[in-house]
Amino acid sequence: MVEVTLWGSLGAATGGRQKLEVEAKDIRELFRKLAEQYPGLGPFIERGIAVSIDGVIYRDTWSKELPKGAEIFLLPRLAGG
Amino acid sequence: MGFDPSYSVRKFKSVGTRPIRLDGVDKVTGRARYGADFNMPGQLVGRILRSPHAHARIRRIDTSKAEALKGVKTVITAADLPDLTNGNTGMYEILDNCMARKKALYDGHAVAAVAAVDARTAREALELIEVDHEVLPHVTDVDEAMKASAPLLHETMFTDGVDPKPTKPSNIAKRSQYGHGDVEAGFKDADAVVERSFKTEQTHQGYIEPHACVASVNPDGTCELWVCTQGHFVYRQQCAELLGLDVSKLRVTSSEIGGGFGGKTHIWAEPVALALSRKAGRPVKLVMSREEVFRASGPTSATSIDVKIGAKKDGTITAASATLRYSCGPYSGMWAELGAMTSFACYNLKNVKTVGYEVLVNRPKTAAYRAPSAPMAAFAVESVIDELAQKIGMNSLELRIKNAAKEGCKSSYGPVYGPIGIGPALEAAQKHPHMKAPLGRNQGRGMACGFWFNFGGQTCTDLNVGADGTVTLTVGTVDVGGSRAALALVAAEELGIPYAQVQTVVADTGSLGYNDMTDGSRGTFSSSMATISASRNAIAVMRERAARMWDIPLDDVVWEDGQARAKGEKHGNLAPLSVKDIAAAAAKTGGPIAGHSELVADGAGVSFATHICDVEVDPETGATKVLRYTVLQDAGKAVHPTYVEGQYQGGAAQGIGWALNEEYVYGEDGRLQNPGFLDYRVPVCSDLPMIDTQILEIPNPNHPYGVRGVGETSIVPPLAAIANAVSNAVGVRMTHIPMSPPRILAALEAERPR
Amino acid sequence: MSGIAISTTINGDDVEFLCQPEETLLDVLRDHLGLTGSKEGCSTGDCGACSVIVDGRLVCSCLVLGAEAGGRRIETVEGMATGDKLHPLQEKFLEHGALQCGFCTPGFLMAAKSLLARNPDPTEEEIRFGLAGNLCRCTGYDKIVRAVRDAASVMRGA
Numbered sequence: 001m002v003e004v005t006l007w008g009s010l011g012a013a014t015g016g017r018q019k020l021e022v023e024a025k026d027i028r029e030l031f032r033k034l035a036e037q038y039p040g041l042g043p044f045i046e047r048g049i050a051v052s053i054d055g056v057i058y059r060d061t062w063s064k065e066l067p068k069g070a071e072i073f074l075l076p077r078l079a080g081g
Numbered sequence: 082m083g084f085d086p087s088y089s090v091r092k093f094k095s096v097g098t099r100p101i102r103l104d105g106v107d108k109v110t111g112r113a114r115y116g117a118d119f120n121m122p123g124q125l126v127g128r129i130l131r132s133p134h135a136h137a138r139i140r141r142i143d144t145s146k147a148e149a150l151k152g153v154k155t156v157i158t159a160a161d162l163p164d165l166t167n168g169n170t171g172m173y174e175i176l177d178n179c180m181a182r183k184k185a186l187y188d189g190h191a192v193a194a195v196a197a198v199d200a201r202t203a204r205e206a207l208e209l210i211e212v213d214h215e216v217l218p219h220v221t222d223v224d225e226a227m228k229a230s231a232p233l234l235h236e237t238m239f240t241d242g243v244d245p246k247p248t249k250p251s252n253i254a255k256r257s258q259y260g261h262g263d264v265e266a267g268f269k270d271a272d273a274v275v276e277r278s279f280k281t282e283q284t285h286q287g288y289i290e291p292h293a294c295v296a297s298v299n300p301d302g303t304c305e306l307w308v309c310t311q312g313h314f315v316y317r318q319q320c321a322e323l324l325g326l327d328v329s330k331l332r333v334t335s336s337e338i339g340g341g342f343g344g345k346t347h348i349w350a351e352p353v354a355l356a357l358s359r360k361a362g363r364p365v366k367l368v369m370s371r372e373e374v375f376r377a378s379g380p381t382s383a384t385s386i387d388v389k390i391g392a393k394k395d396g397t398i399t400a401a402s403a404t405l406r407y408s409c410g411p412y413s414g415m416w417a418e419l420g421a422m423t424s425f426a427c428y429n430l431k432n433v434k435t436v437g438y439e440v441l442v443n444r445p446k447t448a449a450y451r452a453p454s455a456p457m458a459a460f461a462v463e464s465v466i467d468e469l470a471q472k473i474g475m476n477s478l479e480l481r482i483k484n485a486a487k488e489g490c491k492s493s494y495g496p497v498y499g500p501i502g503i504g505p506a507l508e509a510a511q512k513h514p515h516m517k518a519p520l521g522r523n524q525g526r527g528m529a530c531g532f533w534f535n536f537g538g539q540t541c542t543d544l545n546v547g548a549d550g551t552v553t554l555t556v557g558t559v560d561v562g563g564s565r566a567a568l569a570l571v572a573a574e575e576l577g578i579p580y581a582q583v584q585t586v587v588a589d590t591g592s593l594g595y596n597d598m599t600d601g602s603r604g605t606f607s608s609s610m611a612t613i614s615a616s617r618n619a620i621a622v623m624r625e626r627a628a629r630m631w632d633i634p635l636d637d638v639v640w641e642d643g644q645a646r647a648k649g650e651k652h653g654n655l656a657p658l659s660v661k662d663i664a665a666a667a668a669k670t671g672g673p674i675a676g677h678s679e680l681v682a683d684g685a686g687v688s689f690a691t692h693i694c695d696v697e698v699d700p701e702t703g704a705t706k707v708l709r710y711t712v713l714q715d716a717g718k719a720v721h722p723t724y725v726e727g728q729y730q731g732g733a734a735q736g737i738g739w740a741l742n743e744e745y746v747y748g749e750d751g752r753l754q755n756p757g758f759l760d761y762r763v764p765v766c767s768d769l770p771m772i773d774t775q776i777l778e779i780p781n782p783n784h785p786y787g788v789r790g791v792g793e794t795s796i797v798p799p800l801a802a803i804a805n806a807v808s809n810a811v812g813v814r815m816t817h818i819p820m821s822p823p824r825i826l827a828a829l830e831a832e833r834p835r
Numbered sequence: 836m837s838g839i840a841i842s843t844t845i846n847g848d849d850v851e852f853l854c855q856p857e858e859t860l861l862d863v864l865r866d867h868l869g870l871t872g873s874k875e876g877c878s879t880g881d882c883g884a885c886s887v888i889v890d891g892r893l894v895c896s897c898l899v900l901g902a903e904a905g906g907r908r909i910e911t912v913e914g915m916a917t918g919d920k921l922h923p924l925q926e927k928f929l930e931h932g933a934l935q936c937g938f939c940t941p942g943f944l945m946a947a948k949s950l951l952a953r954n955p956d957p958t959e960e961e962i963r964f965g966l967a968g969n970l971c972r973c974t975g976y977d978k979i980v981r982a983v984r985d986a987a988s989v990m991r992g993a
Contacts, residue, residue, distance in 0.1 A: 007259060014242075035354060047171070052496035058781060059536060060681045073495040075422070076257075076415055078534050081286075081343020081449030081600055081793060101929045109925040111872020111912040115938060118871040201855065287874045287972050289884055290938045339874070339938025371877035475944075562935035562973060604859050616965030722931035727974055731935060734975030758881035758970060766976040767963040 001040030004030065013040030027051050028062035030072075048078045084614040084680065085548075088780050095573040096786060099723045100580050102566035104454025113337045116293030116309030119366045122738045124295060125154055125356050129202040129350065129368035130210050131377060132185030132192050135219035135443040136232065139181060139212065142193055146209040153447040154203035155361040156210065158193045163354055165325045169456045174412040176323050176709070178446050179352045185214065186411035187443050188752040189376025191350075196357040196365045204798060219443040219751040221407040221452075226442045228254040228457050230624040233442045236529035241413075252441040254413035259421050259494050260402075260434035267400025268434030271391025275469045279461040281800070281818040282744035283383040283408065285653050286422040286450045286737070287763050290339020291374045296354035297364035302326065304358075306333045308351055311341040311559050312598020316348055316833060322405060323352045335588040336592055342427045342735070343449030344379050346600050353476040355725050375756035379448020380415045380745060386461040388424075396475045396483045400432040401404040401425050405458060409439050410446040418452035423797075424462050425493035426532035427689065428484045440554045443612025443751055449600060450733060452793035456739065456800050459820060462803030468814060470678040477805075478516075481530060482507045502715030503689040503780045505532060509775055513710040524697045524708065527805025531690045532796025535790030536601030537682035541594040544619050546674040552576065552663025554585045554615075557596030558608045562731075562792070563724040564599075570720055571609045571786070575616030577643030578660055584630065594679050605720060606781075607682035613785050619676025626670040629656045686789050690714035691735065692798035695807040703822030705741055711773040717789030729795045730772040736799020738764040744819050845870070846914025854901035858899045858986035863901035864911065867922045872941045876970070886942040887911050890949075893949035908966035915948065922984040924948060933982035935973035939959040944970050947983045956990055959984070 004020050014020065022037075025032035031049070035042045052060045052073040058064050059077055065073060107309040114284050117736040156280040159182040166172040176182070180191045218232035225231055239247050242256040266273055294308035306324060310316050313335040338345060354367040369378070380600040387408040391396045403424045409418035417437030424435050470477035485503045492498055510516065510528060514789045522528060541556040557781050558564070565585035573580045597603065620640045627645035628635040631652070640647050641690055644657040667674050695709040712729040719725040746754040755761050780787025800818055807825065808815050813832045817824055838853035852867045861878075864870040864887070873896055876884035880895040882884070887896045888910040915922040924947050927933070934940045943966065950957065950965035957965060961984050963976070971979065 005495060007257070018223050043201065055492075055496045055499045057496070057685070058683045061540065064683070071497055075495065076418055078415075078419065078536065079450045080602070081346065081453045104937075105923075105929040105934070106921070108934055108940055109912075109921065109928050109944065110916055111941045113937055114871065115874070117865075117875065203858065217871075288938075289882055289934075289972055290936070291876070294903070337938075338936060339876075340936045343973075368875075371879065371882075432960070448952075507953070563932070672940055723978075727932055727978065729934050730975035730977050731973045735972065757879055758877050759879065763972065764972060765967045765970060766968040766980065767960075769963075770974055771959075771980070772975050772977045778946075 001067045002010050002070065002072055004074060009043065010044060010074065014038045023051060024066060026063055026065050027058065028049065050075045050077045082320055086785060088782045088784060092389045093574060095580055096720050097722065098570065098602045099721060100566065102563050103585055104565055104567060114526065115290055115339050118578065119307045119336060121295055121364035121368065123362040125198060125361055126200050127194060127196045127204045127354055127365040128207055128598060129191045129353060129373070130207045131194040131373065132181065132190045133188065133213055133752070134185055134216050137185045137214040138217060139183060139192060140215055140630045141213040143211040143443050144193060145534055147195060147206040147410060150202065150206050150209060153206045154196050154363060155357060156193065156195045156206065156404060157356050157360055161360060162323065162352065162595065163405060165323065172322055173349060174202065177381045179410065187445050189373065189445060190492040191353065191377065192255050194353050194357055199316060201567065206550040208567055211509060219275040219441050221444055221747045222441060223383050223406050225441050226440050227406065227438065234443065237672050238441065242649055246470070249755045252440050254441055255439040256433065257418040257421055261343065261491060261708055262432030264400040264402045264432045264434045267752045268391045269349060270399040272394045273469060273472045274389065274391040275465050275472060276383065276389040277465055277468070277816060278387045279383045279464065279816045281457045281460060282742045284739050284745070285375055285380040285761065286342035286344035288340025288342060288344060290326050291369045291371055292310045294348055294351050294354050295364055295366045296351065296358045298355055302330050304355060306331065306351060306355065307336055307347060308333060308334050309338045309508050311338065311345045311346055311561065311600055312592055313559065314557060315593050315688040316597045317665055318346050320352050320355055324355055332589055335587060338559060338561055341561055342451045342627025343453060343600060343757060345569045347379055347448050347600050348807055349378050363426055371758065372756040375761060376753050379446055381450035382447050382454065384457040386457065388461045390465050390466045392473060395472055395475065398428065398430060398481050398484045401430055402434045403458065403461065405435065406521065407436045407437065408442045408444060408447065408555055410444050410682035412446055413439055414447055416447055416454045418627040420458040423532055424458040427530040429486045429490040430493060435493065446814045451735065451796045453732055455531065455533055455797045456736060458557065459529060459531050460795050460804055462798035464804050464814065467805045476527060478511055480506065499686065500779060500782060501687060501689060502777055505777050505779060506689050506691040509713045509777060510693055512710050513693065513711055513713065515693045515709055515773065518695065520695065523700060523753065523808040523810055524695060525806045526693065526695050527802045527809055528691065529692045529798040529801030529805060531794055533688050533797055534601065535685040536598030536603040537685045538603050539595050539608050540607040540611040540680055540682050541596055541651070542608065542678045543593065544615040544676040545815070546619060546660060546664050547643055548664055550577070550659065550664045552583045554583055554584065554612060555588045556608050557588055557593040560587055560601045561599050561604065562727060563721065564604045564608065567720040567724065568608055568612050569607045570611045572616050575613055576620065577641065591784055602688065602792040603685065604792065605687055606784065606790045609720060609786070609788055610682045610784060611678040611680055614678035614680060615676040617674050618678065619674065621658065622674050622676065623663050625662050626667065630666055631655055632657065647783050658818065686717070686783060688715060688789050688791065688794040690794045691801040694802040694806045696803065698807055698810045698825060703825035705736060705820065705825065707770055709770060712795055713775045713777065714791065714794055715777040715779050715789060716791045717775050717784065718787040720788060722776060725775045725776055729774045729790050732793065732795025733772050733799050734764055734769060736796045737769065737803060740800045740803040740818055740820060742819050742821055836852045839902045840963060841902060841905045843907050846911060856902060858901045859897050860901050860904050860963040861896040863904070864896060864972060865879060870911055870913055874913060874938055874941060883946060884939055884942045886889040886945040886969065888945055888949055893946055912944055917945060917947040923989045924983070927986040931978045931985065933974065935980040939969060939971045944959065951987050955989060
């Protein structure tokens with residue numbers, strides 16, 4: 001079980017809840033469970049979400065494990081120049 | 082895979098030195114080939130017809146007269162680019178931007194294209210294409226576009242991120258919000274509050290090389306594309322999708338690139354060139370003119386930003402908020418959101434709130450420009466920090482140090498920070514001799530902090546050991562500024578061989594697996610990680626070969642200083658084997674020797690910088706001269722320090738141009754008035770002083786050598802540093818970028834006592 | 836067949852070509868003669884990427900017509916090195932890291948060569964103004980100025 005914080009505009013898809021508890025061992029499972037519980041999150045996941053685990057941002061690693069007690073934050077998938 | 086990317090302390094032999102870059106001689110002799118330096122036999126000249134209207138419905142296009150012109154081989158419109166995007170809005174918008182499907186949405190939007198036997202015929206053909214436009218009202222200003230009365234770009238645009246969803250369409254594509262704590266309570270707690278509004282005008286990356294490509298579609302469906310790009314794998318993926326081609330049948334070769342800075346991470350003319358070639362049955366060379374680059378590639382956002390910061394008398398910031406309005410052109414993007422994320426990232430704040438609005442305007446599609454969206458937000462925030470410091474009577478550098486973000490504190494965009502360099506950069510600035518340089522009349526000093534994310538991404542690398550023991554390192558990240566040298570240093574370091582024994586090559590899309598583009602300051606960071614991994618794999622192979630050559634157990638073979646050594650007394654008489662020795666025997670010990678790496682270099686850190694700037698402003702002309710400029714930035718570990726310094730100086734120079742002169746000027750008619758380097762004034766050699774740099778090295782815990790990305794952060798502080806310097810020089814707070822002479826004079830005039 | 840026949844000298848070699856009246860010297864160099872070292876950055880004479888030297892004078896080749904090249908002595912970046920020996924300016928640009936993407940480099944080398952031919956011992960300010968006709972977007976000019984200063988010193992035999 002991990003606690004996940006969603007950034008502002010994602011709150012609209014979860015009925016205003018910014019903090020969620022999700023049973024997931026890695027990023028792929030996290031996205032799958034979130035999309036199941038909150039269908040409104042589906043389009044955001046498709047467009048791209050980055051996951052911050054204890055301050056380190058992961059953009060592409062679905063297999064990255066979510067350590068117990070880690071601070072998990074969902075951010076838009078960032079673009080650079 | 083077994084590759085551990087975490088940092089470990091070590092003494093370097095090659096990394097950190099300054100050898101001549103491998104691709105250098107080609108570049109100083111004119112031999113290096115860029116996008117427009119390549120030709121295919123039988124190629125045609127492609128040219129694009131562009132809308133002269135800022136906003137217009139396209140009723141009808143008649144290409145018959147153009148098609149009848151002798152020497153014209155084909156003419157295309159959106160009809161020749163069928164919509165294969167299958168509901169993917171992002172790809173549809175790229176398609177529409179490459180060639181308008183229903184409406185021209187900005188001055189310069191492509192509406193048709195021709196391929197002809199020579200340039201003169203192509204030019205004449207464009208003039209024969211008849212386009213029936215229904216001109217519509219337009220809006221080009223970000224604040225005007227948000228008004229209820231503004232002309233709408235899309236009738237079905239309902240603002241995302243607002244709950245409940247609006248019932249009326251608008252030009253506001255998205256609202257995003259970040260922050261934590263309670264800013265209302267925080268402001269009540271403050272002893273001093275400063276609130277200001279700022280504007281920044283649209284600028285362009287300004288790369289000297291215009292977009293150029295040669296496209297060839299063959300009758301059997303195989304295609305070749307030679308193009309200047311920051312990401313040939315991305316271009317391949319997107320072009321294949323838009324044209325309905327098999328990805329594996331489209332081979333994209335990245336030419337040398339004459340600057341990108343984010344502007345060459347998007348496709349503009351390439352699908353058009355491929356479509357022309359497909360219809361004409363011949364290769365097509367398509368080069369954008371400078372005017373087309375300004376009108377129809379991807380400049381950055383124009384912005385309008387409100388910032389409010391409150392602090393106690395002792396300098397502790399109690400609350401900070403910002404509302405950011407960013408223009409994105411005719412299609413939605415994430416620019417305002419990035420601004421909202423980065424605004425207060427340098428600071429450790431208890432109460433912070435940022436709101437971003439993404440606004441559609443009739444201007445070209447906004448693209449990434451080096452740390453996109455961060456420079457404008459930093460300008461607004463760092464200006465208010467300076468004013469707040471003055472209001473409470475505190476030195477502005479000390480105010481920054483007091484509130485600087487540090488390891489363990491919650492960032493303004495959410496996650497908690499790991500080890501970061503903002504504190505050290507500020508302390509280094511405090512000690513830097515620049516701070517003690519004397520200032521004269523009409524002169525002022527300013528400083529600012531900047532923050533940017535760094536990315537990792539998909540990276541593939543091949544390391545092949547030749548029969549003579551020299552090494553070829555093949556990478557898929559485009560080299561925009563000298564990274565081939567840095568990667569050769571990394572390979573030399575891992576293998577323990579001289580730099581001169583390594584050659585780095587950027588391969589085409591047929592030769593390697595997918596590589597993400599060179600953006601997000603990821604080039605050296607991720608490719609060096611893959612190079613280290615590939616090197617270690619090659620070393621494992623060479624140890625095995627040595628064991629075979631000596632006929633001893635593998636465990637008794639170590640790799641040291643570029644050689645395999647037999648360890649242990651019982652092997653005492655075995656002379657070490659060099660890479661050359663092992664390679665010479667390769668055919669007999671198992672075949673060619675190579676190391677490969679396919680990885681996702683993820684978990685890249687973040688990067689901070691502090692800039693100090695001295696200016697002199699002429700109160701009669703409003704002209705600003707930059708007297709002194711210093712960049713202090715954390716690189717984690719500088720692989721090739723000369724090119725790290727180069728990134729710091731280049732970013733600073735772009736920021737200086739942006740702060741003082743560069744802007745897109747639109748007329749009442751919605752047309753771009755200054756699409757050329759004469760009136761879009763970038764800095765020239767005589768505008769700038771020497772740019773001093775100090776490289777800090779706080780190792781990134783997620784890279785074996787501690788490397789952090791460096792390419793982008795140095796463009797984030799200059800707008801603010803110069804605005805603070807100018808404001809201090811003239812005694813008036815500057816709030817509109819660029820601070821060109823007319824704006825400075827107007828600001829001085831406004832403050833003059835009547 | 837239409838076209839104007841031109842005879843000229845480029846980097847010491849006799850060259851002949853046919854060009855259209857509207858073609859620039861830059862077009863001719865790049866498209867007819869395969870000398871792609873000179874670059875097109877703007878085609879309006881504002882960026883200097885196309886700089887060449889004609890009869891000892893630095894010009895933007897995008898502002899010279901191909902037809903005007905007849906009987907002249909033209910120097911381009913391809914002629915700077917002698918065999919396998921680089922010109923001191925080329926060497927110093929590499930040593931100092933005075934190029935990142937390298938696109939503006941040929942133009943700068945021509946401009947610097949022309950500057951040092953007129954003024955073999957320039958001050959920093961004279962270098963900066965002497966090169967003000969060439970745009971660089973990557974380097975901020977710092978390392979370019981250092982490279983030119985260093986090359987000037989080598990060329991003076993100092």
